[in-house]
Amino acid sequence: MLELLHSLVHALKSRMHHAMQEGGGDVAGLAGMEARSLGFIARHPESTQGELVRHSGRDKGQIARVVKRLRELGLIEQVEDPVDRRNVRLRVTPAGDALHRDVHRLRKRAGAQALAGFDAEELAAAVALLERMKGNLE
Amino acid sequence: MLELLHSLVHALKSRMHHAMQEGGGDVAGLAGMEARSLGFIARHPESTQGELVRHSGRDKGQIARVVKRLRELGLIEQVEDPVDRRNVRLRVTPAGDALHRDVHRLRKRAGAQALAGFDAEELAAAVALLERMKGNLE
DNA sequence: GAGCGATCGTTGACTTTGTCACCTTTGTGC
């Protein structure tokens, strides 16, 4: 079971990685974590780095570096939170948004391939089971 | 969905990693991939490195290094295949078998926590769905 | 048997991901 999950996720990562390389253009310069983080920021504008940390379950140091890289690439920008200046609110730039759409397209395609032959009911069941598992680990 | 899978697997990895560190003793010296590969060899004695590569989906170079490390740790040993001398058949040593049992215990515990509240039917459904997804990617 | 391509494993060089321990800055509650 654990093995199965591992190899499935590895296969998905690998697919996405190759799709991003072959897709060429700007997406090729993004690493997987960077692409995923960009996606989170695009979906949750004005969120802080800490929220990204909590949502992804990754180390905050790692996230700090990923965010730094995305900023250097000009894909996101930071806004100071006037209320609490420790917080850094993140949002995508137009360039980041465009790139995010490209990534999203590839991600959707990879997901669609993995879920080929699933009807809505099965998809919902899969998501529910996975979410219960994730919930069990918190 | 992809995000969900990623974070679930990440959480599982993290659990296993900590369990192996805290468990102390010899398991603490094993990295995750090493532990998983040891498990495969224990479950499939006399298999070749190539079979491990195909089963895990990992790069053969990576597997070669993992196998090398396991050999240096005295956990597995190689037997020359008399028929095809390119093949190297792998099997666990007594020490490797003992360690494998420890790892298996920890893995089982981590899996049990993730699957808490699942009845046999749900478990089977989850495995079936995941296997279909994995199959779709080949 | 010599040549040729395929397969198995090995190695080097490298990038990405993850982990841990510390640090600074800022806010909160005495």
Add this chain to the structure above:
DNA sequence: GCACAAAGGTGACAAAGTCAACGATCGCTC
């Protein structure tokens, strides 16, 4: 003011993954 917590940043490192090249061996064919 002070101690303490929280947000983020950095250094150092370990683990994981990727790619390309290589030697050895095998199967096949001429």
